[in-house]
Amino acid sequence: MPNHPSIIARPRGASGFEGRYVHNGGHPAFRVPLLHALYAGPFAGDLDAMGRFLIDEHPAGWSQLGPDPAVDTGWINPMPPVGDRNFRCYCHGDRAETPLTLTDETEDVVWLHDWVFVLRPAGVDIWQSFDGVWLRHGVRGWKPKARPAADQGETA
Ligand SMILES: [Zn+2]
Numbered sequence: 001m002p003n004h005p006s007i008i009a010r011p012r013g014a015s016g017f018e019g020r021y022v023h024n025g026g027h028p029a030f031r032v033p034l035l036h037a038l039y040a041g042p043f044a045g046d047l048d049a050m051g052r053f054l055i056d057e058h059p060a061g062w063s064q065l066g067p068d069p070a071v072d073t074g075w076i077n078p079m080p081p082v083g084d085r086n087f088r089c090y091c092h093g094d095r096a097e098t099p100l101t102l103t104d105e106t107e108d109v110v111w112l113h114d115w116v117f118v119l120r121p122a123g124v125d126i127w128q129s130f131d132g133v134w135l136r137h138g139v140r141g142w143k144p145k146a147r148p149a150a151d152q153g154e155t156a
Pocket residue numbers: 057058059060073074089090091092
């Protein structure tokens with residue numbers, strides 16, 4: 001499955017975005033349900049806290065986002081299997097990469113990233129890179145209640 005390099009972002013100015021790179025799992029079929037679950041579950045509807053964690057506190061960006069922000073977020077060498085990665089960033093743990101802010105004005109940003117997910121008070125604003133321009137898919141509104149995460153309550 002392609003990585004679908006993406007950006008997790010907040011609004012910038014009237015019609016832009018600013019955020020961090022996310023290497024894996026960037027297709028909306030996976031990312032939107034995950035962001036909805038994070039908003040309704042761990043962050044309890046606190047969009048500011050969610051933005052601080054996803055964007056401000058991990059300024060070098062992410063290998064992958066996961067369902068539980070309470071777990072260790074640092075990079076691990078060697079990296080465990082994909083399913084066990086959860087939140088793994090490029091700035092903590094065994095990696096200490098330079099902070100990188102990506103915006104709608106970053107050079108070649110539309111060519112290098114498949115999707116942008118802009119966190120808005122109303123929901124997740126989805127942008128798709130297509131032939132050098134951004135297609136705007138609109139806002140997927142936050143759900144009032146969390147669905148149980150797939151990896152919780154599973155039987156042994
Ligand atoms: Zn980090």
